[in-house]
Amino acid sequence: MVEKFAGKVAVVTGAAQGIGAALALGLARRGCNLALADIDTAALAATAAQARATGVHVSEHRLDVSDPGAVAQFPVTVLDHHPRVNLLFNNAGVALMGTFEQVSLEEFEWLLGINLFGVVRMTKAFLPVLRRQEHAHIVNISSLFGFISPAGQAAYCTSKFAVRGFSEVLRHELEETGVAVSCVHPGGIRTGIAAHARRSQAVDPALAEAAVARFDTLARTTPEEAAARILRGVEAGQSRIVVGPDAKLFDWLQRLLPVAYWPLLKRLVQRPQGAV
Numbered sequence: 001m002v003e004k005f006a007g008k009v010a011v012v013t014g015a016a017q018g019i020g021a022a023l024a025l026g027l028a029r030r031g032c033n034l035a036l037a038d039i040d041t042a043a044l045a046a047t048a049a050q051a052r053a054t055g056v057h058v059s060e061h062r063l064d065v066s067d068p069g070a071v072a073q074f075p076v077t078v079l080d081h082h083p084r085v086n087l088l089f090n091n092a093g094v095a096l097m098g099t100f101e102q103v104s105l106e107e108f109e110w111l112l113g114i115n116l117f118g119v120v121r122m123t124k125a126f127l128p129v130l131r132r133q134e135h136a137h138i139v140n141i142s143s144l145f146g147f148i149s150p151a152g153q154a155a156y157c158t159s160k161f162a163v164r165g166f167s168e169v170l171r172h173e174l175e176e177t178g179v180a181v182s183c184v185h186p187g188g189i190r191t192g193i194a195a196h197a198r199r200s201q202a203v204d205p206a207l208a209e210a211a212v213a214r215f216d217t218l219a220r221t222t223p224e225e226a227a228a229r230i231l232r233g234v235e236a237g238q239s240r241i242v243v244g245p246d247a248k249l250f251d252w253l254q255r256l257l258p259v260a261y262w263p264l265l266k267r268l269v270q271r272p273q274g275a276v
Helices: 018-029 041-052 068-081 105-115 117-131 154-173 205-218 223-235 245-256 262-269
Strands: 009-013 033-038 058-062 087-090 136-141 179-186 240-243
Touching: 009 018, 009 117, 018 033, 018 041, 018 087, 018 223, 033 041, 033 068, 041 058, 058 068, 068 117, 087 117, 105 117, 105 154, 117 136, 117 154, 117 179, 136 154, 136 223, 154 179, 179 223, 179 245, 223 240, 240 245, 245 262
Parallel strands: 009 033, 009 087, 033 058, 087 136, 136 179, 179 240
Antiparallel strands: none
């Protein structure tokens, strides 16, 4: 199936900035109406205003995807503003600095509540709405860290590997329906996710700052470039969408050395223990 966006309605979470905002604007320029969600209402309003300037209908919603009640009610709210939903982009996500020993279980659960259960709950809430359409599409944002598992990323990798597995199961279960499923694996994208990552109290502040600086150096792909690649992949009906040269490289490396890639990866990124 080749996805066409004009005249459709897309729900985008994490739409206030980064990839989410770029996706919203890319969809708007393709004639897609939008229901945009984020907890940062000020930044979300700015994204929504830019999208409206293209002439499409845009609704904006404050939503915490880790809140089960709010997510369960969200389809009703969206359908108060739009006649239907054709596409769901599960993009909202957070990061957490620290090794498994350094982070608390509460911090680990906080990240999973957004990165994993946000995706699961949003999909559960919107799937009946999507099933009403002849063709619909779910797009889940995983990560390069849904392929590889660098030290210091226990919580984040757990969430992104799980999103990848959830997306694959969902795709298989829905293969006889009109609902397609794509899983997106971005590499280093120039967003604020590293700078805004929650930091465990056990992490050395100097190491944390060095990790953010290193991420900024390694991140080569802009949110706009990432969004363009994602939308091309969705248009083409691709099940797996790999974004950025680094993601393509490490996807290849993991396939070549599935249990032995870490020594090479460690030399490539020179990532100290406990850093993001």
